[in-house]
Amino acid sequence: MISVQGLTKRYGNRQVLQDLNVDFASGKLTALIGPNGAGKSSLLMCLARLLTADSGQILLSGQDIQAFSLPDYAKQVATLCQFQALQLQLKVGELVAFGRFPHSQGRLQRSDHLAIAQALDLLGLTPLQNAVLHELSGGQRQLAFMAMVVAQQTPYLLLDEPLNNLDLKHAVQLMQVLCHLRDQQQKTVIVVLHDLNMAANYADQVVAMQQGCIRHAGDVGQVMTATTLSELYQLPIQVLHTELGRFCHYFNQPEKLYAC
Amino acid sequence: MNKSWQLVFCGLLSVLLALTYLLFDSGLDTEFILPNRLVKLLAMLTGGIAIACSTLCFQTITENRILTPAIMGYESVYLLWQALLVLLFGLNSPLLQDLQLNFVCSTLVLLGYSLLLQRWLFSRSLQDVWQMLWYGLVFSLVGSSLTQFFQYSSSPAEFSLLSQYSLASFQRAELNQTLFSALLTLLVASFIWRQRHQLDLLQLGALQAATLGVNRALLLRRQLALIAILVAISTSLLGPTAFFGILIANLSATFSRSQSHRHRLPLAALCAVLLFLLAQLLVEHLFNFKTSVGLLLQLCCGGYFFMFLIKHRQTS
Numbered sequence: 001m002i003s004v005q006g007l008t009k010r011y012g013n014r015q016v017l018q019d020l021n022v023d024f025a026s027g028k029l030t031a032l033i034g035p036n037g038a039g040k041s042s043l044l045m046c047l048a049r050l051l052t053a054d055s056g057q058i059l060l061s062g063q064d065i066q067a068f069s070l071p072d073y074a075k076q077v078a079t080l081c082q083f084q085a086l087q088l089q090l091k092v093g094e095l096v097a098f099g100r101f102p103h104s105q106g107r108l109q110r111s112d113h114l115a116i117a118q119a120l121d122l123l124g125l126t127p128l129q130n131a132v133l134h135e136l137s138g139g140q141r142q143l144a145f146m147a148m149v150v151a152q153q154t155p156y157l158l159l160d161e162p163l164n165n166l167d168l169k170h171a172v173q174l175m176q177v178l179c180h181l182r183d184q185q186q187k188t189v190i191v192v193l194h195d196l197n198m199a200a201n202y203a204d205q206v207v208a209m210q211q212g213c214i215r216h217a218g219d220v221g222q223v224m225t226a227t228t229l230s231e232l233y234q235l236p237i238q239v240l241h242t243e244l245g246r247f248c249h250y251f252n253q254p255e256k257l258y259a260c
Numbered sequence: 261m262n263k264s265w266q267l268v269f270c271g272l273l274s275v276l277l278a279l280t281y282l283l284f285d286s287g288l289d290t291e292f293i294l295p296n297r298l299v300k301l302l303a304m305l306t307g308g309i310a311i312a313c314s315t316l317c318f319q320t321i322t323e324n325r326i327l328t329p330a331i332m333g334y335e336s337v338y339l340l341w342q343a344l345l346v347l348l349f350g351l352n353s354p355l356l357q358d359l360q361l362n363f364v365c366s367t368l369v370l371l372g373y374s375l376l377l378q379r380w381l382f383s384r385s386l387q388d389v390w391q392m393l394w395y396g397l398v399f400s401l402v403g404s405s406l407t408q409f410f411q412y413s414s415s416p417a418e419f420s421l422l423s424q425y426s427l428a429s430f431q432r433a434e435l436n437q438t439l440f441s442a443l444l445t446l447l448v449a450s451f452i453w454r455q456r457h458q459l460d461l462l463q464l465g466a467l468q469a470a471t472l473g474v475n476r477a478l479l480l481r482r483q484l485a486l487i488a489i490l491v492a493i494s495t496s497l498l499g500p501t502a503f504f505g506i507l508i509a510n511l512s513a514t515f516s517r518s519q520s521h522r523h524r525l526p527l528a529a530l531c532a533v534l535l536f537l538l539a540q541l542l543v544e545h546l547f548n549f550k551t552s553v554g555l556l557l558q559l560c561c562g563g564y565f566f567m568f569l570i571k572h573r574q575t576s
Contacts, residue, residue, distance in 0.1 A: 050467050074473030085323075085465045089519050098461055102473045106457025152472070 001026045002047060002156065002188070007056035009042055016042045017053065018212040024205075026155075029182050029189045031203035031220075033196065035233050038209040040192045041082060041160055047190065048079040048158050060156070074102035078152035082160040082192075084145055086134065092144045093129035096120055099151030119151035122177060138165035146174060150181070157181065159191040163198065171195070175202040200224045200239070200246040208232050224248070263516055263523045270530040277537040285545065295435075300540065303433035306442040307498045308532030313452050314490035315505030316512075316521065316528055320459050321483050323466075324393075325513075328505035329491045332396035335500035336403025337373045341366055342425045343410040346418045356421070363437040366496040374488035427554025428499040430540060441493045448486050449525075455479065456521040463519050499554060503561045508532045510568070535560065 002024040009017040016039045024030050032040045045051035047058060049065060058065045060076060068076065078099070088095070096119055100112040108116075120126045123143045133141055142165050149157060157178075163171045175198055181187040182204075193199045199206055199220070206223040208216040210232055216223045224246055229237040233250075235257075240247040278301055286293045311330075318329045345355050345362075354361055377399075411422050452459075458479055461469040466476050494501065512528035513519070539556040543549060 048471055050470055070470070070475050071473035074471065077471075079468075079471035081465070081467045081471065083465070084468065085463060088463060089513070089517065090463070094520070095464075098464065098472060101457065101461060106460070 001059075001061060002190070003059040003062075004043070004047075005057050005059065007043070007046060007053050007058065009039075009046065009051065009053045016212050017046070020056070020214055022207055022214050022217050024188065024190055024207075026188050027182065027186045028204040029178055029191070029202060030205040030207060031199035032190065032192045032207050032209065033194075033199050033232070034209035034215075037211075039212040040209050042212075043209070044079075044158050044160050044190065044192055048077060049073055050079070050081075071102055074152070074154075076154055077156040077158060078149045078154040079158040080145055080149045080160060080162055082164070084141070088133040090133050091129065092125055092131055092133060092136070092147075093120070095133060095144050096125075096129075096147045096151050099148040102152060115151050115153055119147040122150060122180070123147040124173070139167055139170040142166055143170065143174065146177065150177070155187060157187055157189045157191075159189070161192050161194060163193065163195055171198065178202065196224070196229065196237070196248040196250075197246070200248055220246075263518065266515060267523070267526055267530070270527060270534065274530055274533050274537065277534065277541070281537055281541055284541075299435050299438050300430040300433055302442055303430050303438045303497055304533055304536040304540070306438065306445045307494050307501075308536055309449050309529045310441075310445045310490040310494035310497075311501060311505045312508055312512075312528035312532050313449050313525060314487045314494070315509045316524055317452055317459060317483050318487055319509055320462050320521070321480050323462070325510075326506060327393060328503065328509070329487050330495070330501055330503075330505050332377070333399030333403060334370055334373065334491050334495055335502065336400045336407065338366055338370060338495045338500060339407045339422075339426055340403045340410075341369050343407045343414075343422055346414060346422060347410050351418055351421065359432060359434050360437050363441075363496045367492045370492035370495060371488055374484075374491070378484050378488070425499060427552050428501045428504070428557060429553050430498065430536075432499070433497060437497065441497050445490065445493055448489050452483075452486055453525065455482070456525065459483075459521045460519070501554075502558060503565070504532070504535075504557050507561045507564050508535070510564075 004020050004022045004024075007017050007020040008015070020043065032044065034040050042051060046053050047065075049070070060068070065073065093116065096116050097108060097112070099119065100108060100115060103115075104112045117126070120129050123146055125140075125144060125147055128136070128140065128144075133144060136144065142162065146159075146162060149159070159178075162174055166174060178189050178191065179202060182189055191203075193203075203220050205218065206216070206220050207214060208223055208228065215232055216228055224239055226237060226239045229239065229248065235250055236253065236255075237248055237250040240249055282294065282297050282301065286297070288294070315328045315330075319325055319327055342356075345353065349355055351357075355365060356362060407422075411419055414422065458469075458474050461472055461474050462476070462479070464472075470476055508528045508531045509524075511531045512524045515531075516523045516527050518524065535557065536553070539553045539560070542556060543551060543553050
């Protein structure tokens with residue numbers, strides 16, 4: 001379990017995280033949702049130890065994350081950042097092999113090659129493993145980075161808007177991979193999502209943030225309601241329950257949202 | 261071509277050229293010519309390794325393909341230092357006449373400069389490559405205009421000595437300092453070699469590398485210190501090489517089609533040695549010392565960048 005206690009972060013006068021207290025349950029897929037600038041990415045960066053909070057602490061299975069050495073932490077928590085380097089002269093297989101760095105320090109053993117092959121297979125990238133990254137489409141590249149994170153074989157996965165650049169099929173594929181990792185390997189997955197429907201249909205738990213605070217946290221059914229979401233995004237949102245799952249409907253707004 | 265075969269091919273070619281350089285027109289004279297050429301050969305190897313390692317690592321840690329530590333003001337500080345020596349102590353000062361003393365002093369000065377640069381500059385703005393490049397260029401400009409200012413107030417003899425310093429050459433290489441530089445370079449290069457996997461990870465960007473357990477701040481501090489030593493050695497041993505580092509870094513990337521430091525570091529070093537050998541052979545046997553290695557190398561760099569630009573205009 002990851003437990004966030006009294007986490008605060010400010011940039012100058014702007015408070016981006018205000019005294020956050022939240023628990024992320026083990027073996028669950030938790031979606032972080034909220035409007036732009038709510039502090040979702042900042043919270044995720046703090047969890048990934050890429051950003052240092054001003055006060056408060058984060059406990060990973062009861063232990064302060066600052067107590068881990070960086071290489072040890074990389075064996076516990078894998079993170080997919082929001083922006084990836086674009087001009088990479090790397091083959092897909094080489095990129096995925098980077099995911100084994102915390103375990104192998106660059107000298108790949110047989111277990112590493114196995115983990116790389118499994119990750120490539122899970123993301124359906126085995127036929128592309130010798131393709132060079134910058135020649136791939138944005139979606140394929142995103143999947144390759146996802147494979148790198150999977151190859152890291154950590155109990156915790158943090159993903160910052162992994163569905164950016166992905167078309168419908170790839171997006172669903174990626175969410176299914178996350179569910180597979182949760183179900184088959186009991187991973188704890190925390191993912192920042194902008195697509196409410198993905199959150200409503202794939203997440204177990206949802207943490208809703210707004211202006212640096214956590215407004216709601218709980219099971220997906222509790223948080224993904226019309227009143228909660230409408231208030232969160234300041235936009236009338238309906239939640240329809242269909243045979244295939246929940247559907248968040250926010251299109252064809254009668255009210256004009258632009259200025260002039 | 262397979263990456264290992266590329267290395268073998270370049271290695272064999274270098275050995276071939278090195279033998280040619282050693283033996284051609286030497287009369288197998290073991291008194292003077294052969295030892296003299298062996299020292300220069302060692303200087304080429306040392307310089308090649310130093311320039312290749314320093315440029316590649318610098319480009320990796322700054323995540324920028326068009327930078328070289330040589331243009332971060334190091335070379336103008338070197339020239340300014342020599343000009344100051346001439347101005348303050350005159351041509352006959354041991355600081356200029358004793359090549360060994362001169363080498364040690366200029367290495368120390370360059371190390372001092374890079375420490376200052378790092379403490380004052382890199383601590384805050386390593387995030388911002390453009391700002392860093394800007395500072396480097398400003399320092400270079402200030403340094404070289406001061407040097408020019410001193411040059412104009414010098415005598416013809418002093419002027420000619422200073423002009424010699426402004427171009428790379430192997431004529432200054434003497435046995436003791438070359439041996440010392442070679443050992444130090446090997447030591448530093450082996451440290452860099454041990455960090456090659458972490459350097460590879462940096463190409464993913466600082467954040468993603470950190471998530472894989474790379475302590476970026478520590479890596480950068482170590483790398484900058486190692487780079488400073490290498491630049492100090494190569495500049496003191498050969499003189500300014502300006503854009504040569506970028507040329508070989510680019511060549512190695514083009515040939516190996518890979519960013520992996522395991523392939524690129526040795527390939528870039530071999531490219532450098534090959535070009536040094538070619539230039540020295542041409543200077544000694546074709547031009548009869550009427551031109552200098554430094555000039556040839558600069559011509560080569562200029563030509564390469566010109567072709568590079570034309571090619572990129574056509575493809576884009």
